[in-house]
Amino acid sequence: MAPSHDHTAPADSASDSAVRFSLEGVRVGFLTCIPVALGVAGYGVAFGVVANQAGLSVAEAALMSATVVAGASQLIAVELWADPLPVTAILVTTVAVNLRYSLMGAALERWFRHLSPAQVYGSLFLMADENWALTVRDLKTGSGRGAFLLGSGIAVWTFWVASTVLGVLAGGVIGDPARYGFDFILAAVFLALAADLWEGRSTFVPWLVALATALVASSVLPGRWYILLGGLAAAALEVIRYDA
Amino acid sequence: MREGWLSLDPFVVAVVLAMAVLTYLTKVGGLWVLSRLEVSDRLEAGLSVLPGAIVIAILGPELASGGPSEWAAGIVVLAIAWRTENILLALCGGILAVVAFRGLV
Numbered sequence: 124m125a126p127s128h129d130h131t132a133p134a135d136s137a138s139d140s141a142v143r144f145s146l147e148g149v150r151v152g153f154l155t156c157i158p159v160a161l162g163v164a165g166y167g168v169a170f171g172v173v174a175n176q177a178g179l180s181v182a183e184a185a186l187m188s189a190t191v192v193a194g195a196s197q198l199i200a201v202e203l204w205a206d207p208l209p210v211t212a213i214l215v216t217t218v219a220v221n222l223r224y225s226l227m228g229a230a231l232e233r234w235f236r237h238l239s240p241a242q243v244y245g246s247l248f249l250m251a252d253e254n255w256a257l258t259v260r261d262l263k264t265g266s267g268r269g270a271f272l273l274g275s276g277i278a279v280w281t282f283w284v285a286s287t288v289l290g291v292l293a294g295g296v297i298g299d300p301a302r303y304g305f306d307f308i309l310a311a312v313f314l315a316l317a318a319d320l321w322e323g324r325s326t327f328v329p330w331l332v333a334l335a336t337a338l339v340a341s342s343v344l345p346g347r348w349y350i351l352l353g354g355l356a357a358a359a360l361e362v363i364r365y366d367a
Numbered sequence: 368m369r370e371g372w373l374s375l376d377p378f379v380v381a382v383v384l385a386m387a388v389l390t391y392l393t394k395v396g397g398l399w400v401l402s403r404l405e406v407s408d409r410l411e412a413g414l415s416v417l418p419g420a421i422v423i424a425i426l427g428p429e430l431a432s433g434g435p436s437e438w439a440a441g442i443v444v445l446a447i448a449w450r451t452e453n454i455l456l457a458l459c460g461g462i463l464a465v466v467a468f469r470g471l472v
Contacts, residue, residue: 165454181372183379190387195418200386202425210382217386218393220421222414225397232398247394295372304466307437311444311461313426318448318457320419329416330423337424338431353424354417362413 142237142262142269152258152274159253160278164286166194169312170201171290172297172305177204181291188287192251192280195316196220202309203347212347219354227255231272234262238269249276251283328364329357436468 167188174184179201191197196217203213228247235243254275261271297305320326337353344352430441444461448454 162452162454165458169454169458179379180374180376182375183383186375186380187383187386190384191390192387193390195422196386196390199421199425208378208382210385213382214385214389216421218389220418221390221393223418224390224394225400226411226414228394228397230397235398243398244395247398248391250394292372304440304462304469307440307462307465308458310426310429310433310437310441311458312454313422313429314441314444314461315448315454315457317419317422317426318445319452320422322419326416326419329420333420333423334427337427341428349428350421350424353427354421357420357423358413358417361416362409365409365412 141265141267142234143267144238144242144269146270148268148270149274149277151268152254152261152271152276153278154274155261155271156254156257156275156278159257159275160282163194163251163253163279164282166198166312166316167283167286168290168293169308170194170198171287171292172294173198173290173309173312174201174287175291175294176305176308177201178206179204179291181288181295184291185284185288188284189280191217192249192276192283193217193221193224194251194283198309198312198316199350202313203350209346212351216351219351224250227252230259231255231262234269242269242273246270246273246276249273249280251276251279254279329361332360333357434472436465436472439468440465 170188171184174187174197179187187197187200199216199220200213203209203216228250235246238246250272254272257275258272261268297303333353333356336356337349340349340352430437440461443464444457447460448457451457
């Protein structure tokens with residue numbers, strides 16, 4: 124963010140400039156992230172089951188988990204999945220849901236400026252909410268472990284892809300979804316996701332706006348555009364009321 | 368039905384890879400652009416509510432089209448997710464609940 128001559132916190136910048144990219148950093152990141160990655164695997168199984176119901180094969184779902192590496196946007200994509208594929212809606216929603224990663228990546232800049240482009244842009248591919256949070260926590264201690272994001276990302280990626288495969292295979296065994304209440308899985312996954320994303324009372328008003336917008340839009344507009352409209356209405360409100 | 372577990376529809380692969388490229392651009396774009404442009408706190412606040420708001424926008428119409436069984440089971444999911452922070456437990460509880468409530472109604 125600030126140019127290098129503008130360091131206002133000398134102690135901080137001293138430890139930040141000692142950021143290195145080492146195998147040890149990868150190792151610590153990986154091991155620290157294992158318990159968190161187990162939690163990620165819970166979503167992975169759920170994503171696999173839902174992807175199976177949407178008609179994706181094991182290979183297609185695994186490809187998505189391996190290359191996109193962004194849980195909420197993947198779940199929303201398979202929620203939108205239909206024949207023919209609503210490509211524009213899927214891609215626009217993917218970007219909207221993942222825009223937060225731009226902010227998260229920018230927050231790493233003060234440490235990552237000491238790494239090579241290959242190290243930075245390689246690590247960022249594996250950035251997810253969970254390992255980003257762990258990485259920021261680790262770097263803020265002045266550990267200088269520039270490879271922490273990569274190591275923790277490898278843990279998340281491995282569990283995410285493996286649990287996706289498990290979920291699609293389980294979903295394939297289930298058969299008629301409604302008989303066992305499996306038509307409720309998607310709603311249940313999103314409810315759990317909402318519980319995760321809830322940030323206390325500051326979330327209440329934007330969510331209420333998103334809900335109202337989506338309910339109105341879904342009754343007057345075709346397709347699934349109400350999803351994007353609900354999200355954008357909440358974001359717009361947040362921008363407008365920022366001073367208040 | 369699907370032809371096989373390993374089948375890869377070229378069109379599906381193209382859509383998935385497009386998702387992957389766009390997601391990667393959001394991941395690296397912040398560090399590349401925002402660190403040079405300086406994003407206002409105001410815009411940052413707006414962007415930060417997007418994921419939760421989109422999840423709510425999906426849930427609203429979906430739950431509205433359900434009935435009392437789905438709503439009650441939804442409360443069960445939320446309660447378990449909140450108490451245990453265990454997604455699999457919440458899902459299993461919710462599914463058992465929806466089957467039970469549908470049997471009652």
